Structures are given as C-alpha cells and as structure tokens.
Amino acid sequence: MRDLRPLTVDRVADLAGDSALCTFWQTVPRNGAVLPSEPFDLLSDWVREVTVNWGAPGRIAYIDDRPVGHVLLAPARYVPRLAAFPTTPSDPATLMLLTIRINADQHGRGLRKVLVQTAVKEALRHRVRSIEVIAARPQAVGKHPCVLESTFVENLGFRVARDHPVYPRLRLDLRTIVTVRDGAAAAVRKALAKVSGVQPVPETPPDGATRARVTRAVD
Incomplete structure (x- = not known):
C-alpha cells in the first residue's frame, strides 16, 4: 500500500532511500568547497527551520511502511544553493521544486509523476499560483543527481521562465491544467477547484487559438 507523508524532522533518515x-540544495560552496557537516544534522536543521516558518518542505512516499521516494520543495529564501545558479529567482518567496528521488526498484512505476502531483497539491494549500524549478539540460556536465532533468519537468507542463544553455529556470502555472495527465491531472483539477481565487484557465498559444495542451506520460 502506497502512502505519502509530510517530511518531518523524525523522518529525515527516510530521505536516503537507495543512496x-x-x-545539495541546503548548502553553498565556499571557495570551491562545501563546509563539512553531517548530512543528517544539516537536513534535520533545514527541515525544522522551513517547517516552523513555512510548513513541511516535502513529502515522502512509502510502500508498506518502506520509504521509496520523496519530493522536496520550499520557498527560495530557504534554498542556499540557488545562489550558485545564474537563473536564481529574484523573489525569495518563489516556491521552488527542488528534487524528486526514488528508489531504483520504483523506476518505471510512475512514482515521480505522483510526487510532482503531491508538490502541486502542497503549493495549492499555500495559495501559491506557480511552482518553479532550476533544471539541467542534457548537455549539463557533471549534473548532480539532486538536480531534475529539464526534459522531465517540461513534459509535465513546466515552461521556461528564464532561459540558460544548461540550467534554465522553469515555471508551472497552477491556474492551468498542465500537469501530469490522466488520473493525476483529474486530482489536480479537483484540488484547484477548492482553492479560492485560483481558477483553471485554458492555454492560449501564440497563434491565439485556445486548445488543451497534450503532454506525454513520463515516469
């Protein structure tokens, strides 16, 4: 049985999964090196700070009480690593999708898609109208595993907000039904309907014709 639970301090150890x-997102290099710190303590402190000031910074997926993946998101003000990217948002309140990681045995089962849907629902709960992400294009050299691929997020409806040859910043407008398709999209539509002031609107392409955007299913 699959279960999605808020990321709390007492669940930080469950973020490890298969790795x-x-x-990465909670640290900033200093003179080319990251200051030494125990990952568990660093993440625990980060989760505690974000939770107190904003809310749980993610969700962990469990199957039969075994952690199998997670999604992290938080306002930009709580993401130190953004300062290292040329496409970092200027507004510290921008809600950032940081990473999605799943266990090796969950690849091909659609769990990443479910975790994105969970991030969208969390954003709506905070009355946020968009989510942004700094993602890596295929030509990125030495991409860190915690940085999402641009192809993956674009296939979910994210569109470039600030371009860059390697690390563009992309945005998902939550007023449009442009997320994962099928059952996940229906769940997002239902969540949108409950949020005051956030109304789904059709996408209008440059030619002025209003039509639904079609996205292909991805893992």
Missing part, C-alpha cells in the same frame, strides 16, 4: 542523504 546517501542529499544536501
């Missing part, structure tokens, strides 16, 4: 705890 080491990732502190």
